[in-house]
Amino acid sequence: MSPRRVTLVDVAKRAAVSVATVSRALSGNPQISEATQSRVRRIADDLKYVPNVAARSLVLQSSATFGLMTPDVTDPIHAQVVTGFQQQAAEQGYSVILSNRFWDPGTERRALREFAAHRVAAVAVMGSVLPQAEVKRLLSPSPVLFIGSEHVPASGGDLDMARGCLRPDDRDGMRQVVDHLIERGYRRVAYVSGSSGATQIIRRDALVAALADRGRAEFVVHTADEVDAGGLRPIAVRIRQSRPDAVVCYDDKTALLLMDELRSAGVMVPSDVAVVGFDDIPFARISNPRLTTVSQRADDLGRTSVDLLLSTIERGRLPVSQLMPVTLVVRETTPGPFKPAHKKDRRS
Amino acid sequence: MSPRRVTLVDVAKRAAVSVATVSRALSGNPQISEATQSRVRRIADDLKYVPNVAARSLVLQSSATFGLMTPDVTDPIHAQVVTGFQQQAAEQGYSVILSNRFWDPGTERRALREFAAHRVAAVAVMGSVLPQAEVKRLLSPSPVLFIGSEHVPASGGDLDMARGCLRPDDRDGMRQVVDHLIERGYRRVAYVSGSSGATQIIRRDALVAALADRGRAEFVVHTADEVDAGGLRPIAVRIRQSRPDAVVCYDDKTALLLMDELRSAGVMVPSDVAVVGFDDIPFARISNPRLTTVSQRADDLGRTSVDLLLSTIERGRLPVSQLMPVTLVVRETTPGPFKPAHKKDRRS
DNA sequence: TGGATGAACGCAAACGTTTGCGGTAGAGTC
DNA sequence: GACTCTACCGCAAACGTTTGCGTTCATCCA
Numbered sequence: 001m002s003p004r005r006v007t008l009v010d011v012a013k014r015a016a017v018s019v020a021t022v023s024r025a026l027s028g029n030p031q032i033s034e035a036t037q038s039r040v041r042r043i044a045d046d047l048k049y050v051p052n053v054a055a056r057s058l059v060l061q062s063s064a065t066f067g068l069m070t071p072d073v074t075d076p077i078h079a080q081v082v083t084g085f086q087q088q089a090a091e092q093g094y095s096v097i098l099s100n101r102f103w104d105p106g107t108e109r110r111a112l113r114e115f116a117a118h119r120v121a122a123v124a125v126m127g128s129v130l131p132q133a134e135v136k137r138l139l140s141p142s143p144v145l146f147i148g149s150e151h152v153p154a155s156g157g158d159l160d161m162a163r164g165c166l167r168p169d170d171r172d173g174m175r176q177v178v179d180h181l182i183e184r185g186y187r188r189v190a191y192v193s194g195s196s197g198a199t200q201i202i203r204r205d206a207l208v209a210a211l212a213d214r215g216r217a218e219f220v221v222h223t224a225d226e227v228d229a230g231g232l233r234p235i236a237v238r239i240r241q242s243r244p245d246a247v248v249c250y251d252d253k254t255a256l257l258l259m260d261e262l263r264s265a266g267v268m269v270p271s272d273v274a275v276v277g278f279d280d281i282p283f284a285r286i287s288n289p290r291l292t293t294v295s296q297r298a299d300d301l302g303r304t305s306v307d308l309l310l311s312t313i314e315r316g317r318l319p320v321s322q323l324m325p326v327t328l329v330v331r332e333t334t335p336g337p338f339k340p341a342h343k344k345d346r347r348s
Numbered sequence: 349m350s351p352r353r354v355t356l357v358d359v360a361k362r363a364a365v366s367v368a369t370v371s372r373a374l375s376g377n378p379q380i381s382e383a384t385q386s387r388v389r390r391i392a393d394d395l396k397y398v399p400n401v402a403a404r405s406l407v408l409q410s411s412a413t414f415g416l417m418t419p420d421v422t423d424p425i426h427a428q429v430v431t432g433f434q435q436q437a438a439e440q441g442y443s444v445i446l447s448n449r450f451w452d453p454g455t456e457r458r459a460l461r462e463f464a465a466h467r468v469a470a471v472a473v474m475g476s477v478l479p480q481a482e483v484k485r486l487l488s489p490s491p492v493l494f495i496g497s498e499h500v501p502a503s504g505g506d507l508d509m510a511r512g513c514l515r516p517d518d519r520d521g522m523r524q525v526v527d528h529l530i531e532r533g534y535r536r537v538a539y540v541s542g543s544s545g546a547t548q549i550i551r552r553d554a555l556v557a558a559l560a561d562r563g564r565a566e567f568v569v570h571t572a573d574e575v576d577a578g579g580l581r582p583i584a585v586r587i588r589q590s591r592p593d594a595v596v597c598y599d600d601k602t603a604l605l606l607m608d609e610l611r612s613a614g615v616m617v618p619s620d621v622a623v624v625g626f627d628d629i630p631f632a633r634i635s636n637p638r639l640t641t642v643s644q645r646a647d648d649l650g651r652t653s654v655d656l657l658l659s660t661i662e663r664g665r666l667p668v669s670q671l672m673p674v675t676l677v678v679r680e681t682t683p684g685p686f687k688p689a690h691k692k693d694r695r696s
Numbered sequence: 697t698g699g700a701t702g703a704a705c706g707c708a709a710a711c712g713t714t715t716g717c718g719g720t721a722g723a724g725t726c
Numbered sequence: 727g728a729c730t731c732t733a734c735c736g737c738a739a740a741c742g743t744t745t746g747c748g749t750t751c752a753t754c755c756a
Contacts, residue, residue: 052741
């Protein structure tokens with residue numbers, strides 16, 4: 001069945017040189033004459049020689065492989081990051097071993113150990129549920145980059161960016177959202193997030209801060225806890241009752257899900273309430289109505305991660321933190337000018 | 349910076365036994381007494397020993413790793429397959445190295461060579477643009493499973509299933525679609541696919557066949573070539589003109605995209621025309637209107653792929669082909685009973 | 697002609713595992 | 727007490743690379 005794969009020795013024999021020469025020839029080492037280089041290369045091709053990365057990484061003490069951990073590739077935004085990451089890695093000659101763990105500490109730990117076992121050159125993790133320190137410890141000495149955000153205790157806690165974190169500029173994004181909303185006449189703003197993670201909190205706080213800056217806006221929160229308990233449906237009915245002018249969502253998925261529930265609840269978007277998302281996933285532009293959202297070029301995020309990791313490896317230092325620019329893209333869910341309902345009520 | 353990783357020798361020294369014993373102890377070899385086994389295990393834990401898969405796969409002549417090639421993880425249906433595949437692989441102790449190539453022969457070849465270099469135990473490829481024979485040759489002797497469909501020459505050609513192919517039962521799916529459509533009164537049916545690939549052709553043929561079986565239905569085709577040329581927009585206007593009762597799409601993404609274009613073109617779904625998708629991606633159930641589609645449990649597809657690959661490895665035979673069951677899920681885009689417009693016209 | 701110089705290449709160790717085979721010690725048998 | 731037997735463990739080869747250092751041989755200069 002398997003006639004043994006062809007190795008360096010096979011090529012060496014056929015070329016009547018030593019394995020050392022073959023190795024050097026294939027890697028373009030100038031010690032080897034042009035003549036033998038091309039001859040060896042031709043023979044290697046003839047024999048369909050494929051190098052054994054296991055052997056190579058054994059002696060090199062590290063493999064040209066990145067580890068990439070994502071909680072859920074099924075989420076379009078994560079899929080985009082994965083795509084960008086994978087492409088850039090491939091261009092730089094790296095493989096990527098993927099691991100998607102559904103927010104479970106146990107499997108996540110296993111995944112990290114798996115990365116360590118593979119002696120990956122570096123790893124990027126998005127949406128970890130483990131403390132940042134533990135992740136680093138499990139992976140040590142491989143450099144780690146946290147995409148999206150570092151881990152944040154569910155209780156809230158310290159949101160400062162640590163070294164080695166790459167994420168979209170949520171703060172600026174929310175500022176743009178608020179500016180847009182206020183300019184179009186929306187006043188009472190709600191926030192709904194799908195579950196209680198780090199990014200959810202960061203974005204909420206960013207929204208609150210941006211609203212506070214602009215003074216005049218009222219703020220209605222729908223905490224994530226409620227959502228975790230009963231899904232988006234109860235939130236939809238609460239919105240029908242409390243009637244915010246606009247609700248900005250943690251991400252597009254949440255926004256789209258919410259719009260569906262609102263439709264079931266008989267609340268019209270955007271005439272009854274405006275909706276804003278975050279991420280600009282592909283479906284945001286073809287939803288009905290089309291979703292206003294903050295675009296964050298997720299594939300660039302993946303690409304930049306690789307670049308960051310690469311320069312970290314070369315320069316032997318810890319990865320530096322960085323913020324990715326975002327831009328608001330206005331579509332149909334936030335038309336203007338908007339006349340707040342409660343003001344209209346008072347007038348009539 | 350990196351204080352050398354701990355190896356078997358370190359553990360052996362600390363435990364005052366040989367590396368052989370440590371290796372056997374950690375793998376639970378009964379040759380080693382219970383006492384030493386647990387002692388070695390404890391010490392390994394203490395030292396935070398992580399096995400080096402490179403060394404292991406070097407001597408074992410194969411790594412516990414699967415290669416998974418997908419054209420585009422950004423496509424929800426592919427993402428689901430990847431997820432299922434990855435989870436099942438992890439449960440069986442395998443890692444998966446991912447590669448998504450955007451329908452490009454060159455990068456695809458590179459990816460396959462990468463798999464070969466990693467001496468993967470087996471690989472699953474979905475949506476290859478390379479001839480099946482070439483893929484197998486590049487990966488030989490690793491077993492290959494084609495998910496979704498094997499490669500089919502764009503010209504059409506032989507659609508017979510070869511060995512080692514796992515795909516949804518498109519034929520049965522289309523039968524269910526046609527039954528549903530006819531039962532609800534739809535007669536003139538159109539098909540639109542996003543691009544001209546193998547699965548696109550398979551599903552079109554399946555649809556045509558199912559319609560032919562039921563005799564009474566008329567069929568209007570929109571070939572993929574037109575779509576490739578100008579996107580979905582021209583198709584939308586053609587639909588506005590030719591007025592089919594229903595259009596069934598190659599997949600949900602196409603369906604959703606088309607619905608967006610139809611909306612732009614002023615065609616109402618489903619009152620003017622019904623729409624049917626294929627795959628049942630998450631967004632199909634929250635689109636507006638919600639999409640009737642054929643559900644294919646894509647994550648199961650990924651899981652089953654792993655099972656198939658695994659049994660192939662164990663039994664040393666070629667992977668067997670298999671069809672995954674599908675079920676129609678009726679939502680809002682195909683209400684009934686439907687009165688064909690052209691019949692109404694004749695009546696009035 | 698002798699020695700130095702440098703280009704081109706070979707030797708062999710090392711990377712961290714796994715595993716067949718051989719070894720040792722203690723217990724049991726006669 | 728000599729023998730076998732079993733349970734437990736160690737030795738060492740092998741997997742396919744890479745690379746520091748040594749070797750060879752032709753060339754060049756004095």
